[in-house]
Amino acid sequence: MAKTSAVLRKVGMGGITGNRYAFYISCAILAVLLVVPSLHNGYLENLFRGVLMFATLSLGWNIIGGYTGYVSFGNVVFFGVGATVSSVLWQHYQQQNIVLAIVLAAIVAALMALILGFPILRLKGHYFGIATLGIALATQEIISNIDWLGGGSGFTIRQAGFFSEYYYAMWAICVISLVATWFIARSKFGYALVAIRENEEAAAILGVDATKYKVIAWMISAMMAAAAGSVFAFANGFIDPPTSFAVDNNVFPIVMAILGGVGTVAGPLVGAFVLTAINETLWSKFPQIHTLFFGAVIVLVVLFLPRGILWLLAVRGGFRGFINSLKAYRV
Amino acid sequence: MSFLRIENVGMRFGGLQALDDVSFEVAKGSVLGLIGPNGSGKTTMMNVISGVYKPSAGRVQFAGKTIADVRTHDVCKLGIARTFQIVKPFASLTVRENVAVGAMYGREGSKRSTQQSFERSQELLEIVGLARVGDKAASDLTIPDRKRLEVAKALALDPDVLLLDEVMAGLNATEVDEAIDLIRTVNARGVTLIIVEHLMKAIMSVSTSVVVLAEGKKIAEGLPHEVVASPEVIKAYLGTRFAERQMQLDEIKREVQLAREVEPGAHA
Numbered sequence: 284m285a286k287t288s289a290v291l292r293k294v295g296m297g298g299i300t301g302n303r304y305a306f307y308i309s310c311a312i313l314a315v316l317l318v319v320p321s322l323h324n325g326y327l328e329n330l331f332r333g334v335l336m337f338a339t340l341s342l343g344w345n346i347i348g349g350y351t352g353y354v355s356f357g358n359v360v361f362f363g364v365g366a367t368v369s370s371v372l373w374q375h376y377q378q379q380n381i382v383l384a385i386v387l388a389a390i391v392a393a394l395m396a397l398i399l400g401f402p403i404l405r406l407k408g409h410y411f412g413i414a415t416l417g418i419a420l421a422t423q424e425i426i427s428n429i430d431w432l433g434g435g436s437g438f439t440i441r442q443a444g445f446f447s448e449y450y451y452a453m454w455a456i457c458v459i460s461l462v463a464t465w466f467i468a469r470s471k472f473g474y475a476l477v478a479i480r481e482n483e484e485a486a487a488i489l490g491v492d493a494t495k496y497k498v499i500a501w502m503i504s505a506m507m508a509a510a511a512g513s514v515f516a517f518a519n520g521f522i523d524p525p526t527s528f529a530v531d532n533n534v535f536p537i538v539m540a541i542l543g544g545v546g547t548v549a550g551p552l553v554g555a556f557v558l559t560a561i562n563e564t565l566w567s568k569f570p571q572i573h574t575l576f577f578g579a580v581i582v583l584v585v586l587f588l589p590r591g592i593l594w595l596l597a598v599r600g601g602f603r604g605f606i607n608s609l610k611a612y613r614v
Numbered sequence: 615m616s617f618l619r620i621e622n623v624g625m626r627f628g629g630l631q632a633l634d635d636v637s638f639e640v641a642k643g644s645v646l647g648l649i650g651p652n653g654s655g656k657t658t659m660m661n662v663i664s665g666v667y668k669p670s671a672g673r674v675q676f677a678g679k680t681i682a683d684v685r686t687h688d689v690c691k692l693g694i695a696r697t698f699q700i701v702k703p704f705a706s707l708t709v710r711e712n713v714a715v716g717a718m719y720g721r722e723g724s725k726r727s728t729q730q731s732f733e734r735s736q737e738l739l740e741i742v743g744l745a746r747v748g749d750k751a752a753s754d755l756t757i758p759d760r761k762r763l764e765v766a767k768a769l770a771l772d773p774d775v776l777l778l779d780e781v782m783a784g785l786n787a788t789e790v791d792e793a794i795d796l797i798r799t800v801n802a803r804g805v806t807l808i809i810v811e812h813l814m815k816a817i818m819s820v821s822t823s824v825v826v827l828a829e830g831k832k833i834a835e836g837l838p839h840e841v842v843a844s845p846e847v848i849k850a851y852l853g854t855r856f857a858e859r860q861m862q863l864d865e866i867k868r869e870v871q872l873a874r875e876v877e878p879g880a881h882a
Contacts, residue, residue: 469728470728471718471719471723471728471731474707474711474714474715474718474728475715475718475719477704477706477707478704478707478715481703481704481705481706481707482702482703482704484666484702485698485702485703485704485767486687486704486715487686487687488664488666488686488687488689488690488695488696488698489690489715489716489719489720489767489770489771490687490688490690490691490716490719490720490721490723490771491687491715491719492685492687493687546706
């Protein structure tokens with residue numbers, strides 16, 4: 284057991300900073316994703332923009348849910364707010380500057396996380412999760428009932444930029460989120476987050492101001508989700524609450540983070556890439572019942588890859604080694 | 615000169631009076647042993663001193679401040695550090711990272727970079743004898759090593775006062791001797807210690823003074839060998855009947871002694 288965990292540390296699964304292999308894999312995925320628009324294939328571009336969007340959402344979730352250990356079921360709220368900021372900018376101010384939309388969305392989401400974080404980050408474990416779920420539902424209802432924000436019918440955004448512009452914007456915020464995570468994981472701040480996750484009482488005794496760092500972590504998490512939402516609004520061309528607050532946008536990022544490796548730098552990106560590939564394959568092979576197979580895949584992942592795909596890199600000794608590690612690291 | 619002063623501290627949990635009007639002082643550089651039977655309020659006292667609990671009566675004064683007024687994460691910035699009886703390692707971090715977190719956020723933490731925190735962590739691991747397992751995950755440590763890790767994490771806060779809550783429970787004889795050496799080493803570096811321990815051998819050999827709690831009240835205070843001979847303390851630990859027998863035994867011994875003096879050579 285001791286040996287297994289020492290090996291796991293080398294790939295950053297027991298630790299927090301990731302490793303060389305995870306770095307190479309991330310670079311490879313990002314490089315592949317960068318050349319997609321030059322293929323001029325609308326289907327692929329749409330698909331991989333989705334990968335980048337979910338990767339960014341998942342990276343955001345990973346900061347609060349993975350590193351800090353506060354599992355949020357409501358990060359979609361920041362995605363929705365980001366999308367709403369973009370659509371409002373277009374509808375009322377005829378603005379379609381992506382950078383402006385991203386920055387504004389990030390600021391609004393961070394303020395929201397700051398205001399909501401102080402009361403609800405006092406809740407522990409499942410209670411925090413339930414509270415975030417409530418906030419997501421409530422915010423969706425509020426936006427649905429304010430016409431200035433699009434109301435129930437939403438806004439249509441005329442796509443003025445060329446389509447790939449949004450693809451590159453999504454690629455850029457994904458890279459920024461990934462690099463930000465890498466810096467956080469190596470910083471004093473990152474260690475405070477992991478200390479809070481592992482034992483909040485012990486962290487406080489060591490001088491970590493848990494409330495402050497939890498709120499900052501959630502703000503960063505919110506900014507990533509909002510940035511993804513604001514670009515999505517322009518790319519999608521139409522935003523209403525059911526589109527921006529979709530259940531998929533809430534659940535997929537969590538599953539992706541778990542699939543890739545919770546609390547690792549590259550986990551969410553790898554998870555987003557692999558899960559989308561699985562989803563797309565199943566969808567094309569079994570159009571009628573693909574969700575059934577998809578659900579089965581998720582259950583199998585939780586059972587046999589509880590620490591994520593990156594964890595496989597650490598397993599030595601073939602099948603026997605895999606079984607032994609599984610026994611030692613069953614969740 | 616009072617350094618750390620506990621003033622009439624009371625702590626009530628619902629119907630349970632865990633601490634009742636306890637007062638004592640701790641001198642700078644001393645080693646205070648806090649002893650008492652199970653459930654006498656020792657760990658509660660540790661929690662009050664370290665700011666985890668706010669006392670329901672009285673106060674703890676340190677460095678001109680009342681501990682209850684300071685937020686839990688700021689207590690270490692005043693110079694008070696503690697270990698937990700039930701160890702609380704950050705399981706997924708390495709031993710070195712565990713200690714580094716203390717060095718990053720403790721009293722001197724704001725002055726240290728990440729790199730410097732890890733250097734400080736390495737120094738402390740050498741002091742407590744954990745340098746050999748610095749890269750292991752904390753969850754892989756043996757029980758004695760986890761206790762050492764608790765001490766190293768507390769020392770990483772650069773404390774003036776260190777509270778050790780049963781760091782020797784569950785250790786074997788050799789490990790206890792090592793732990794006693796460690797306590798002496800730490801004290802020699804100028805750190806004032808408050809030790810909660812069931813193991814009398816350890817308390818007797820390192821303490822400069824002892825406070826005895828029973829059912830939340832302070833029943834004795836003084837030099838270690840005086841305190842353990844006091845009938846009150848024996849009663850608290852071993853029950854009234856044993857204390858009475860002990861006193862009768864003492865009486866008989868004294869009479870025998872007297873008889874010897876009166877009739878020299880009678881037993882020769």
